[in-house]
Amino acid sequence: MTATLKKMTVADSPLSAQERYSVFPFYICMDVSESMSGEPITAVNKQLPLLRTSIGSDPAVAEVIRVGIITFSDTATSVLPLSDLSMVDAIPELVARGRTSYAAMFDHVFKVIESDYHASRSAGDRWYRPAVILISDGRPTDESERWRSALSRLTEPSWKRRPNILAFGFGDADPAVLSAVTSAKANRAFVAAEGADPATVIPELLAGLVQSIVSSSASVYDGQALLEAPQLASMRAIPVDELD
């Protein structure tokens, strides 16, 4: 028996109270261009606090989920840095203005993932592959070449931390653009029916998103994280691999 015990202590360092589950980062990229002003942005501002009350208020969910909110129009900004939602006091209110630069957003997401990953690692957190949730009501206003090159850097297979992307479009969003954004294997795009009212689409989408993040947390505890797509028609959960 002593031999077994000795072998054990050599083979693996003891599990300590500091050891935690890997976390699952979600970046919500919200289009806040001019076309979102009025009812759509009001609907977004009404729904986003749900993130805090549903995910942040359940300690078991909050422990393994990290959420960052990025808005983009002419430029992209992290309005909520990647956070443990139980530690967030309020979700900032979003304001709509400007055009729709996908390039600015893809560049920003790339930079933020890179720096958040290193910050988390040095704080002792391991990561599952991050998920980027892109929500847009329009077409990119920047040159096609410009945003496509920014996208290809974000989805470059040799970049170890490339995120899985779920794209949701409504209003004037172009299905062809969204499917280009999510052309990589594991990614998915969803577009609302033509003419659907954003004021009804947005609450349904965000509520579904919250639900899918909550289910994803259970899969983290199961040891195999699953990116659970919102419960809208014809959707499938995508297996997500763990980063080194």
Add this chain to the structure above:
Amino acid sequence: MQRFVLGELRVGDLLAQGGEGAVYQLPLQPHLVFKAYRGDNDRGYLDDLVAWPDLLAEPEAEVLRSSAAWPTSVVTEEGGRPVGLVMPRAPRRFSVRHRDGQRRLATLSYLTCDPARPAKAYGIAVPPAGDAGRYGLVLALARLLSAFDSVETPVSHGDLSTKNVLWSLERGPEVYVIDCDSAEVLPSRAPPGCRVLLAGGADAAEADAAEAIAPHPPRRRAMTPNWDDPAVQKGHNPTMASDRYSLGLIFLRVVGAANFPVQARQRREGTLSVEVPVPGGPAAKQLLDGRHPLWELCARALSVEAVGSRPTAAEWVEPLQEVSALLGGAGTPSKRSPAPLAPLNASPPPSRPTDVQVIPRPLRAPKPPTANLSGASGASPAMSQPPGSGSNAWSKASAALPPATQGPFSAASRPGGGSDDRSLRSQAKVLWVAFWRWWVKAHQDALFALAAGRRKRRAALRVLALLALDIVLVGVAAGIVALVVSPITRG
């Protein structure tokens, strides 16, 4: 048999919805809820479940009533087909109030993390790792589980997870186990010779026995991820031994105040070695000895290799009681512990498992909070370990902590040295306040007595005595003023 017909039950608002069914309020019986099942499955087993507590003897029956939402009646259709259950609702004290004022069920997740986390996130104070209250909660759970196992047809809960085991420290450490309708009444273990085999819980043997004896087809019972028994293969039902694993896991996580991800390690490597933080205090010397019975029980409970020698809940009761008492814990409301079954004591003490090792480690001194590394990591707040102390102030402490206070940890464990000056001053303040209250009350009473006019002489004497006291006080005060002022005027 306690049965209700659905049509005769007044059903209120929907409380919760799950995969299996929906839970409703009962406006006429606010302490009960109605769970309605979905689908046409055969639910004949519900009658057995509701009738099971009748088998219990007295201390165990009381333990079950006070710490489990055991279903009390079956609800049927007109034709008699069971469609749901009536069961008790968790008492209000098994909830916590977040800073936003909302009450939420007090799940184990508030306890299985650094106590700084719920304090910062929700304004909820929980006791530090290794606190008497934490041992008390595990003791309360061990008492309930040994009641489950105290009769010849025992029950296994099968999913003792964070959401199903609620806790409260309001009246001393108590637990309240919910979702008991997923429990299973196991086949009788008589004749007595069978007990060792069943308790041994060799998966196949138990499953075979269940099929042979159980009058109802086995239903699918799944364990919650992170709270599951790694000895049970995916797609298989938990066993009696799984509850024993859960007790060990809950002990480790609740006492250690961390979410030890042990199952992944056990599945991957087959072996497990865990370090449990032990704070300084009255029981530290005993607990830091790796041979303490509690570490040995925990190692046996978590074993995957020797599922058969996982300890029964009854085996935990005494060592937990001892440590709880050593730490100054208030103990749980019910003092009597169910006696373990006789055949158990007859067998020789099982040896330590070879696949699990539980090592006590002294809790390190709290680190000063460090600044966040960058703006982006605002996510992970710097968490300092609370100072370890065997404070028992917790067992009665209310769960609500005002936001942005440092919490009573520091108050309970502040060392005596270096604060003499402060403590003298605070003592003086307390005395002064007490004197002032007495002075006001004495004068009021005396004047009322004089005004009331009864026993005039006595009242007058009282007033005179107080007047004399006041003159003396004024004299002393004037003297002090004179002492302070005279050197100044003279100078």
